[in-house]
Amino acid sequence: MEPYLRALKNNRLKITPRRKAVINLFVNYRMRMGPYDVYGKLKKKLPILGLPTVYRILDELTKAGILIQSLSEDRQLRYALCTLPDAHHHHFTCRKCSKIEEVEFCNFKGVTRFIEKKLNAKVEAHQLQIEGLCSECK
Amino acid sequence: MEPYLRALKNNRLKITPRRKAVINLFVNYRMRMGPYDVYGKLKKKLPILGLPTVYRILDELTKAGILIQSLSEDRQLRYALCTLPDAHHHHFTCRKCSKIEEVEFCNFKGVTRFIEKKLNAKVEAHQLQIEGLCSECK
DNA sequence: CTTATAAATAGAAATGATTTCTATTTATAA
DNA sequence: TTATAAATAGAAATCATTTCTATTTATAAG
Numbered sequence: 001m002e003p004y005l006r007a008l009k010n011n012r013l014k015i016t017p018r019r020k021a022v023i024n025l026f027v028n029y030r031m032r033m034g035p036y037d038v039y040g041k042l043k044k045k046l047p048i049l050g051l052p053t054v055y056r057i058l059d060e061l062t063k064a065g066i067l068i069q070s071l072s073e074d075r076q077l078r079y080a081l082c083t084l085p086d087a088h089h090h091h092f093t094c095r096k097c098s099k100i101e102e103v104e105f106c107n108f109k110g111v112t113r114f115i116e117k118k119l120n121a122k123v124e125a126h127q128l129q130i131e132g133l134c135s136e137c138k
Numbered sequence: 139m140e141p142y143l144r145a146l147k148n149n150r151l152k153i154t155p156r157r158k159a160v161i162n163l164f165v166n167y168r169m170r171m172g173p174y175d176v177y178g179k180l181k182k183k184l185p186i187l188g189l190p191t192v193y194r195i196l197d198e199l200t201k202a203g204i205l206i207q208s209l210s211e212d213r214q215l216r217y218a219l220c221t222l223p224d225a226h227h228h229h230f231t232c233r234k235c236s237k238i239e240e241v242e243f244c245n246f247k248g249v250t251r252f253i254e255k256k257l258n259a260k261v262e263a264h265q266l267q268i269e270g271l272c273s274e275c276k
Numbered sequence: 277c278t279t280a281t282a283a284a285t286a287g288a289a290a291t292g293a294t295t296t297c298t299a300t301t302t303a304t305a306a
Numbered sequence: 307t308t309a310t311a312a313a314t315a316g317a318a319a320t321c322a323t324t325t326c327t328a329t330t331t332a333t334a335a336g
Contacts, residue, residue, distance in 0.1 A: 105252040114243040120273035135258035
């Protein structure tokens with residue numbers, strides 16, 4: 001918990017009960033959740049809570065490097081705790097339980113070389129979504 | 139044009155003026171476009187045209203393998219003509235002119251091996267978005 | 277410990293993409 | 307030519323997300 005609170009401070013974000021509750025939720029549920037999931041789970045403990053607040057907090061925590069975003073199949077954003085905030089990496093999402101695991105491996109150089117040579121283009125960014133079944137669900 | 143009309147027939151889709159117009163648009167504009175772009179461009183020639191029709195046609199043409207989908211930064215779907223309907227491949231999108239180019243290269247095996255070994259998971263699908271500047275825009 | 281201030285929040289309302297629904301029209305196969 | 311299922315328009319509904327405004331709160335300075 002402490003490193004996350006430190007991250008809040010580093011990003012000039014006040015430590016509020018709502019933000020702490022959101023972080024706690026992700027620490028406890030190590031899966032990806034969308035704004036409405038978070039809202040639903042927190043509403044029990046914090047009856048006075050607005051959905052726009054959840055949207056905003058998820059966005060702020062992402063900018064602070066505490067959460068990462070991933071696109072779900074319905075094109076809505078889901079969030080999960082990021083434990084590798086600094087290194088370039090990808091994420092594996094379990095299609096059954098929604099668990100997110102970090103993948104510290106990227107062999108994107110080959111594709112980049114191919115594109116820059118064959119298409120004579122400049123590659124600026126890439127985003128990889130990997131899905132499947134985690135060790136428990138398969 | 140003929141191969142696309144054949145693809146319509148193969149998918150039991152009637153050859154209608156609207157569908158032909160959408161295909162024609164993508165043949166002429168070799169860039170990615172969203173439903174509203176398509177609607178705007180076609181509305182000039184076909185004043186009687188509904189936006190839901192455009193949404194539906196784009197979806198049908200995608201299922202028929204005539205178009206491919208790509209997610210734009212705002213998480214909305216964009217479409218482009220697919221000239222490699224059968225082979226697994228990825229797409230490069232120019233950030234400036236929206237042109238889509240097909241990338242006949244995929245070195246996903248390395249990542250898959252890494253994940254299946256390290257996480258003991260089963261990889262079922264991957265989706266790669268590559269962006270940058272095309273040869274003309276860079 | 278107060279207090280001042282900017283930041284954070286609730287709740288209502290607006291926005292905007294996408295889908296649904298129903299009546300009408302149309303492509304096409306017989 | 308005609309019957310039929312498929313396609314379409316246009317209005318309306320849906321639903322995620324954002325904006326707005328008044329109120330509350332974290333926190334830094336005294």
